[in-house]
Amino acid sequence: MTTSLVGASVPRTDGEAKVTGRAVYGVDYSEVGMLHARLLRSSVAAGRIAKLDTTHAIGMPGVHGVFTSADAPTCRAGWVIKEQHLFAHDVLRYEGEPIAGVVADTREQATAACAALEIEIEPIAPVADITSALDEGARLVHPEWEAYEPAGPADHPRRDNIACEVISDPDPDALLQAFAEAHTVVEDTYVAPRQYQAYLEPKSAVASFREGRYTVHTAHQFPFNVRDRVAQCLDVRPSSVRVLGHHIGGGFGGKLDTALEPYAALFAKLTGRPVKLVNDREEDILTCPSRENAIVRIRTALAQDGTVLARELECLMDHGAYSGEMPWLASVPMHVLGQVYRTGAARVTTTLVYTNTAPTGAFRGVGGTYLYFALEQHMDSCARALEMDRRAFRLHNLIAGGDQSLTGQTLDDAGLLREAFERMEEAAPWAEGPAESETNGALRGRGIAALTWMTNPMPGSATLKLNEDGTLGLITAATDNGTGAVTMGITQIAADALGLQPDDVVLLMPDTDAAGYDAGSQGSRTTHIVGRATATAANEVRDKVLELAARLLEADIADLELTEGHVVVTGASDRRIPLAQVAATATFSSGPIIGSGSYATQAPSFNPGCATGLLFPVFPTPTYHVHLAEVEVDPVTGRVTVTRYVVVQEVGRAINPAGVRGQIQGGVAQGLGYALYESLESDDGRYRERTLETYRLPLACDIPEVEIVLMEHPDAEGPHGAKGVAEPPIIPVAAAVATAVADAIGRPITRLPIRPDDVLAALAE
Amino acid sequence: MRLTLTVNGAEALIEVAPHSTLLNVLRDELVLTGTKEGCDEGECGACTVLVDGEAVDACLLVALSVDGAEIETVEGLTSEEGTLSALQEAFITAGGVQCGFCTPGLLMTLTALLRENPSPSNDEIREAISGNICRCTGYAQIIEAVGSVARQENGR
Ligand code: FES
Ligand code: FES
Numbered sequence: 001m002t003t004s005l006v007g008a009s010v011p012r013t014d015g016e017a018k019v020t021g022r023a024v025y026g027v028d029y030s031e032v033g034m035l036h037a038r039l040l041r042s043s044v045a046a047g048r049i050a051k052l053d054t055t056h057a058i059g060m061p062g063v064h065g066v067f068t069s070a071d072a073p074t075c076r077a078g079w080v081i082k083e084q085h086l087f088a089h090d091v092l093r094y095e096g097e098p099i100a101g102v103v104a105d106t107r108e109q110a111t112a113a114c115a116a117l118e119i120e121i122e123p124i125a126p127v128a129d130i131t132s133a134l135d136e137g138a139r140l141v142h143p144e145w146e147a148y149e150p151a152g153p154a155d156h157p158r159r160d161n162i163a164c165e166v167i168s169d170p171d172p173d174a175l176l177q178a179f180a181e182a183h184t185v186v187e188d189t190y191v192a193p194r195q196y197q198a199y200l201e202p203k204s205a206v207a208s209f210r211e212g213r214y215t216v217h218t219a220h221q222f223p224f225n226v227r228d229r230v231a232q233c234l235d236v237r238p239s240s241v242r243v244l245g246h247h248i249g250g251g252f253g254g255k256l257d258t259a260l261e262p263y264a265a266l267f268a269k270l271t272g273r274p275v276k277l278v279n280d281r282e283e284d285i286l287t288c289p290s291r292e293n294a295i296v297r298i299r300t301a302l303a304q305d306g307t308v309l310a311r312e313l314e315c316l317m318d319h320g321a322y323s324g325e326m327p328w329l330a331s332v333p334m335h336v337l338g339q340v341y342r343t344g345a346a347r348v349t350t351t352l353v354y355t356n357t358a359p360t361g362a363f364r365g366v367g368g369t370y371l372y373f374a375l376e377q378h379m380d381s382c383a384r385a386l387e388m389d390r391r392a393f394r395l396h397n398l399i400a401g402g403d404q405s406l407t408g409q410t411l412d413d414a415g416l417l418r419e420a421f422e423r424m425e426e427a428a429p430w431a432e433g434p435a436e437s438e439t440n441g442a443l444r445g446r447g448i449a450a451l452t453w454m455t456n457p458m459p460g461s462a463t464l465k466l467n468e469d470g471t472l473g474l475i476t477a478a479t480d481n482g483t484g485a486v487t488m489g490i491t492q493i494a495a496d497a498l499g500l501q502p503d504d505v506v507l508l509m510p511d512t513d514a515a516g517y518d519a520g521s522q523g524s525r526t527t528h529i530v531g532r533a534t535a536t537a538a539n540e541v542r543d544k545v546l547e548l549a550a551r552l553l554e555a556d557i558a559d560l561e562l563t564e565g566h567v568v569v570t571g572a573s574d575r576r577i578p579l580a581q582v583a584a585t586a587t588f589s590s591g592p593i594i595g596s597g598s599y600a601t602q603a604p605s606f607n608p609g610c611a612t613g614l615l616f617p618v619f620p621t622p623t624y625h626v627h628l629a630e631v632e633v634d635p636v637t638g639r640v641t642v643t644r645y646v647v648v649q650e651v652g653r654a655i656n657p658a659g660v661r662g663q664i665q666g667g668v669a670q671g672l673g674y675a676l677y678e679s680l681e682s683d684d685g686r687y688r689e690r691t692l693e694t695y696r697l698p699l700a701c702d703i704p705e706v707e708i709v710l711m712e713h714p715d716a717e718g719p720h721g722a723k724g725v726a727e728p729p730i731i732p733v734a735a736a737v738a739t740a741v742a743d744a745i746g747r748p749i750t751r752l753p754i755r756p757d758d759v760l761a762a763l764a765e
Numbered sequence: 766m767r768l769t770l771t772v773n774g775a776e777a778l779i780e781v782a783p784h785s786t787l788l789n790v791l792r793d794e795l796v797l798t799g800t801k802e803g804c805d806e807g808e809c810g811a812c813t814v815l816v817d818g819e820a821v822d823a824c825l826l827v828a829l830s831v832d833g834a835e836i837e838t839v840e841g842l843t844s845e846e847g848t849l850s851a852l853q854e855a856f857i858t859a860g861g862v863q864c865g866f867c868t869p870g871l872l873m874t875l876t877a878l879l880r881e882n883p884s885p886s887n888d889e890i891r892e893a894i895s896g897n898i899c900r901c902t903g904y905a906q907i908i909e910a911v912g913s914v915a916r917q918e919n920g921r
Contacts, residue, residue, distance in 0.1 A: 018862050019872065020840070020849070021840050668903060691804070700894045700904040701892065
């Protein structure tokens with residue numbers, strides 16, 4: 001009897017392709033007869049195109065075409081709101097916005113011709129930041145906003161420079177009364193930076209147009225979204241576009257919407273040749289939908305015993321110049337505020353604000369990163385005001401199993417939060433405080449932060465076909481952006497069900513023509529959703545195999561097991577038949593054995609009257625987490641070193657513990673980057689950081705080895721009980737580190753990242 | 766212009782433009798796409814190859830400046846029979862690979878390190894890869910992979 005693959009740390013199946021250099025990434029893909037394109041992008045944050053002369057560029061060596069808004073469909077496109085043309089029409093709204101494209105034989109020629117385009121831009125004073133966009137009389141980024149249509153059936157509240165607004169104020173009287181009667185009222189404001197996903201593979205696309213259809217090759221987290229957006233941009237039906245996926249050099253949310261794909265497709269049609277477009281790193285930084293910068297204000301009414309009586313949260317998010325998926329993310333503050341600590345009466349207002357900056361979007365953990373930073377810093381601030389222990393204050397207000405979130409979703413398992421605090425207590429007893437410093441004069445501090453997060457519920461599917469040689473073909477549009485969700489999780493689930501090894505599973509790279517719809521690698525959904533669909537498909541294959549094998553072995557189905565590539569009669573190991581033989585027999589008698597599965601999480605019930613503008617009202621399949629950070633602060637240089645980091649994470653069931661560890665270690669590293677180094681700053685709407693040198697990413701010497709405690713409470717719906725794993729570990733890191741630094745220096749931290757100068761300034765106060 | 770290189774043991778004669786980088790030559794002329802381009806500015810380390818045994822950023826080197834040199838790329842780490850190097854194996858088993866885009870560069874940097882220092886400390890490993898960005902892994906399992914190779918070597 002072989003041991004189960006589920007729960008085993010088996011290596012990823014694409015490991016060998018990746019360590020030998022044989023894995024083909026998006027940027028590596030090419031076709032015979034392929035041309036190369038470059039885009040002319042806006043050099044200003046706001047302006048008007050006064051003149052665009054393409055004559056000279058068209059005559060340059062190797063040039064096949066120069067294309068502008070006159071060559072593109074007139075329709076507008078967008079994920080949530082249809083606002084955007086492929087090329088700017090007259091008005092420029094952010095630096096990097098595409099104006100024209102050049103297609104040539106080589107990339108060098110395309111670059112040279114792009115530089116030869118004669119363009120005159122009249123700059124306009126940009127609406128550079130959230131605050132000035134909301135000023136009375138501020139210039140509108142989109143004066144024509146009312147004409148924009150929603151992409152889906154329903155619109156959401158928006159007006160002027162406000163791209164979306166969510167307001168929840170279910171009981172204003174109770175709120176007023178709580179603040180009036182409070183023993184103490186605490187109010188804080190926090191500021192968070194813009195964070196660039198900085199995946200190592202820049203965005204690219206190769207497209208062709210043949211027989212009336214577009215084919216797009218791209219290393220993308222969400223191929224079906226590419227299909228839909230390319231179709232929308234080029235005004236054709238979705239099935240006129242086929243999207244093929246390749247190995248993805250990281251995504252982290254930055255590759256969920258289209259970037260270059262519609263341009264490559266348009267150019268392919270206009271030139272009649274396959275066309276490749278690749279971002280250079282500067283273009284990638286300038287145009288990537290980074291995590292939005294934001295301002296968060298929280299106000300709390302406290303009773304003398306430390307009970308939170310009421311809480312108010314206002315969140316202003318920088319939307320950038322156009323909407324990607326941001327209107328959905330406006331729901332996040334409501335979730336965050338009520339799903340870890342009890343709030344009493346609550347009011348939440350979230351405002352997405354248009355500015356003349358690059359459109360913002362999803363980055364692993366979305367707004368949760370700064371909202372939990374703000375919430376946990378504010379929790380410390382409340383504890384200080386009451387002179388209570390910080391951990392005790394948290395436990396006093398912690399939600400419990402069966403409590404409701406602010407959207408009215410019942411959190412049945414929220415008791416796991418308290419358990420996570422207890423597990424953390426075993427790993428790092430609170431009373432011990434931070435470990436002794438080895439560095440003379442260093443200030444030491446410790447921070448703790450808790451988290452409830454969801455598993456994205458959106459649909460996915462898998463088809464399994466048993467090949468005549470006994471291997472298993474896996475067809476799914478789920479993407480493995482590096483997490484191992486497909487090449488470990490799903491593969492293990494499929495192989496395990498049929499007594500195979502992971503290498504016996506032959507994975508088809510995503511192909512929207514072949515696979516059913518899949519909502520992409522986002523919100524930790526792949527193992528949970530597509531794993532479940534795969535388990536269903538595998539059971540169908542298994543049932544068919546066992547039925548035939550029972551006849552071939554003249555045995556009872558109930559006595560059969562699948563192991564080591566064979567069907568075996570339990571207890572009679574000489575009565576066995578290779579899976580290949582069963583497969584071949586089936587194929588040539590009744591037809592090939594195929595199984596399929598589809599799944600989407602059924603939305604938990606909520607209170608539809610709880611807010612206006614809420615596009616994303618529930619947090620399905622929640623998981624519970626506690627993080628602890630220990631830091632040392634050098635009082636002379638202001639430098640912060642994270643000396644210890646502990647994660648307690650509830651995962652449902654770890655399908656691959658080494659893979660889970662990789663997600664936690666990697667997520668924490670990104671969180672430390674966000675907490676301490678990373679920030680896209682802008683001067684008048686133009687980013688200051690334009691290279692991977694000036695945009696400071698965490699390096700090997702910055703990241704401690706994370707201590708990990710896993711809690712397993714299998715989910716009834718998830719495959720083998722698995723819930724989402726990969727997104728949450730980044731989220732509470734800034735919260736834990738900032739509370740630790742504040743503890744070390746005895747001053748609150750109100751702004752991310754926590755840079756040496758800010759620490760020194762705080763110490764000097 | 767004419768360029769002669771020995772790439773993974775095989776001689777290559779290539780016509781190149783004067784400004785072509787070694788990275789362009791490897792990826793575009795020799796179609797050795799295992800070496801990656803993450804920035805083209807010497808900042809990410811994804812393009813690291815060995816030039817006469819030394820780890821360098823191929824995107825920063827004008828190809829003609831290394832005329833006659835011996836180049837090793839990720840494609841050359843595997844033996845002719847297809848056996849992976851101990852370091853390649855260790856990257857897979859220790860979980861040092863996620864998206865894998867940084868992997869070729871890291872493998873080359875670390876291959877050079879292990880030749881020079883067969884049992885590096887964790888700090889020496891961290892120092893050696895300070896020019897290689899990995900956005901996915903948080904580095905711990907990469908450092909472990911190197912450590913496990915060093916232990917194997919020492920056990921021999
Ligand atoms: S591509 Fe050479 S260092 Fe980044
Ligand atoms: S594994 Fe993705 S950058 Fe290192």
